[in-house]
Amino acid sequence: MKMHDRLVKKGRAWAFRYYPLVVSELAASGAETADIVAFGHEWTAVIECKTSRADFFSDQKKHFRRYPENGMGDQRYFLVPHGLVKPRDLPEGWGLLELKGERVYRTVESKRFEKKAGAEISVLVSIIRRLNPELKGVSIKFYQIETKGRSTVISAQEGRKP
Secondary structure, eight states: OOHHHHHHHHHHHHHHTTOSEEEESOOOTTSOOOSEEEEOSSOEEEEEEOSSHHHHHHHTTSHHHHSGGGSOOSEEEEEEETTSSOGGGSOTTOEEEEEETTEEEEEEOOOOOOOOSHHHHHHHHHHHHHHOOOOTTOOOOOOOOOOTTOOEEEOHHHHTOO
């Protein structure tokens, strides 16, 4: 398994310990495509997985990093292999998660970011439309997008399986 895929898998499992809905690599109209977006009852988190220092530093040139108010996540983290990034390298307010062996550790806590909810709402709408639940009193315009198997929604049942 590629290191990036491993980081995403471990990051999803870590996030699911704290958030009831975790999505990885989901593209939604008008929103950044984060490696992991986690939705809680009162807050959200974005986790960006980086496997090299060059990738980590180039990420800081993205529109959503230069204008953090347009990004997603009340909390924002980078997940990297242990020792790849030092706390002093982090953009202001970002937290650091490190993969040591098979476990993810929170090395630096994220601050709470001020942001617009539009991008997160776009992601939630995209999730709901892809699930197409037949719920009484809920109307959903269903669509399918070819995602090459990259988008993943973890349900409560899936998240509890090893």
